[in-house]
Amino acid sequence: MSGIDAPGTGRTAQDDESRPAQPPTSPPVTTIAEIGRHEGRRVLLRGWLYNLRESGKLLFPIFRDGTGTVQGVAHKAAVTAEVFERLRGLTRESSVVVTGAVRADKRAPGGYEIDVEDVVVLQRVAEDRPYPITLKQHGVEFLMEHRHLWIRSPRQSAILRIRAEIVKAARDYLDAQGFVLTDSPILTPAACEGASTLFPVDYFEDQAYLTQSGQLYIESTAMALGKVYSFGPTFRAEKSKTRRHLTEFWMVEPEIAFATLDDLMKLAEEFLSFIVQRVLAGRPRDLELLGRDTAKLEAIRAPFPRIRYDEAAAMLAEAHAHGLLEEKFEYGNDFGSPDETYLSSQFDRPLMVHRYPASVKAFYMQPDPDNPKLALCVDVLAPEGYGEVIGGSQRIDSLELLERRIEEHGLPRDAFAWYLDLRRYGSVPHGGFGMGIERVVAWICGLEHVRETIPFARTLNRIYP
Ligand code: 4AD
Numbered sequence: 182m183s184g185i186d187a188p189g190t191g192r193t194a195q196d197d198e199s200r201p202a203q204p205p206t207s208p209p210v211t212t213i214a215e216i217g218r219h220e221g222r223r224v225l226l227r228g229w230l231y232n233l234r235e236s237g238k239l240l241f242p243i244f245r246d247g248t249g250t251v252q253g254v255a256h257k258a259a260v261t262a263e264v265f266e267r268l269r270g271l272t273r274e275s276s277v278v279v280t281g282a283v284r285a286d287k288r289a290p291g292g293y294e295i296d297v298e299d300v301v302v303l304q305r306v307a308e309d310r311p312y313p314i315t316l317k318q319h320g321v322e323f324l325m326e327h328r329h330l331w332i333r334s335p336r337q338s339a340i341l342r343i344r345a346e347i348v349k350a351a352r353d354y355l356d357a358q359g360f361v362l363t364d365s366p367i368l369t370p371a372a373c374e375g376a377s378t379l380f381p382v383d384y385f386e387d388q389a390y391l392t393q394s395g396q397l398y399i400e401s402t403a404m405a406l407g408k409v410y411s412f413g414p415t416f417r418a419e420k421s422k423t424r425r426h427l428t429e430f431w432m433v434e435p436e437i438a439f440a441t442l443d444d445l446m447k448l449a450e451e452f453l454s455f456i457v458q459r460v461l462a463g464r465p466r467d468l469e470l471l472g473r474d475t476a477k478l479e480a481i482r483a484p485f486p487r488i489r490y491d492e493a494a495a496m497l498a499e500a501h502a503h504g505l506l507e508e509k510f511e512y513g514n515d516f517g518s519p520d521e522t523y524l525s526s527q528f529d530r531p532l533m534v535h536r537y538p539a540s541v542k543a544f545y546m547q548p549d550p551d552n553p554k555l556a557l558c559v560d561v562l563a564p565e566g567y568g569e570v571i572g573g574s575q576r577i578d579s580l581e582l583l584e585r586r587i588e589e590h591g592l593p594r595d596a597f598a599w600y601l602d603l604r605r606y607g608s609v610p611h612g613g614f615g616m617g618i619e620r621v622v623a624w625i626c627g628l629e630h631v632r633e634t635i636p637f638a639r640t641l642n643r644i645y646p
């Protein structure tokens with residue numbers, strides 16, 4: 182056992198050695214999330230002092246340990262004078278090992294309190310350099326500058342736990358459906374989603390870029406393995422400051438040989454429903470801490486409404502005519518944020534908009550045989566104004582058409598030679614989609630901005646810490 186594990190008694194190790202052997206009284210180490218299992222018994226918690234209220238002979242420390250927070254009570258009469266003095270005036274975020282008995286308390290946020298018996302301080306935060314994040318309101322810039330500390334706040338920790346649940350749910354779902362995880366490279370020789378948002382990297386003598394999407398590579402692993410997915414960081418040099426855009430974000434991308442657009446829409450609605458229901462079941466306390474209206478999430482069950490781009494455009498024109506939308510939507514454009522917000526606000530589930538004009542979408546999308554001006558693609562717009570969370574399509578499977586598109590888009594043919602091979606050797610219809618983790622976290626948590634959905638957000642103006 183390390184010193185941290187040892188039950189704190191306020192004595193030093195040397196004192197202990199000089200005493201006769203004591204009966205073992207070491208209480209079990211536990212976490213705040215698990216504290217309820219130890220009701221009525223002594224436990225040992227390891228964490229940090231989140232806050233401390235003092236009232237004469239009573240001290241009310243709040244401890245946090247990464248799994249939650251719990252209030253402690255230290256009566257002057259119930260602890261040694263030494264322990265009382267050690268805790269009194271203890272600075273916020275000092276690291277501590279606490280021994281105490283677990284007591285059920287209906288008024289306590291988690292349902293339990295700790296009757297403190299002992300506190301060992303591992304590191305005391307200096308009085309003249311107090312923890313910078315106080316319980317008062319701070320500006321967002323200040324908080325982002327201190328993001329390495331801000332993530333300790335209960336709210337931010339709850340968001341990160343929910344993010345982890347979402348990532349795990351996404352993987353579990355695809356794994357259970359027989360998808361094989363195939364990682365795609367981050368250093369790539371060419372664009373996937375438009376040259377204007379590429380991050381250049383000096384690759385020895387060559388020019389390389391950070392990947393915008395694993396899609397092109399998993400099209401090839403899908404031809405090898407059938408049903409695959411990639412899950413990794415993706416990069417876009419987005420020069421716009423919006424609440425939905427990061428320059429580095431995580432995308433999960435399933436890709437399926439022989440899939441049609443209908444197959445993709447079915448997968449997208451099942452996938453998203455599974456993820457939302459998993460978070461509701463697994464993270465109820467975190468959702469509560471965030472004040473999330475969970476009734477809105479309960480409603481997220483497949484099937485989702487599906488409308489064509491044309492229908493969506495008509496809805497926007499009508500909304501503009503009735504003064505519900507400020508800016509007029511021009512048919513043939515991609516939707517702007519206000520357009521997406523308006524469209525999604527008309528439904529209580531994510532909205533699937535399919536068959537956009539090919540001209541506003543990526544070069545690789547399969548045209549609709551009924552109207553080749555349209556692409557066999559789908560965007561899934563989250564409710565409550567969270568915008569596009571999934572974008573996907575069928576991929577062009579004809580060699581001639583793909584060659585033409587690469588040329589029309591001014592893309593470097595050499596860099597795509599391998600991609601064209603996929604249409605040369607047993608080409609089949611196929612498709613997939615990408616889901617942006619941060620946008621899904623923002624939606625499920627009900628956050629204003631994606632910057633709080635990832636431990637260290639990368640945006641146009643920030644790459645520190
Ligand atoms: O619609 P996008 O650009 O699609 C693709 O990249 C396809 N190659 C994916 C595929 O078919 N395999 O991006 C997919 C999703 C978006 O719906 C959005 O959720 C997220 O990625 N996304 C971003 N999230 C945060 N910041 C950004 N700058 C994002 N750009 C896209």
Ligand code: MG
Binds near residue numbers: 571
């Ligand atoms: Mg998109």
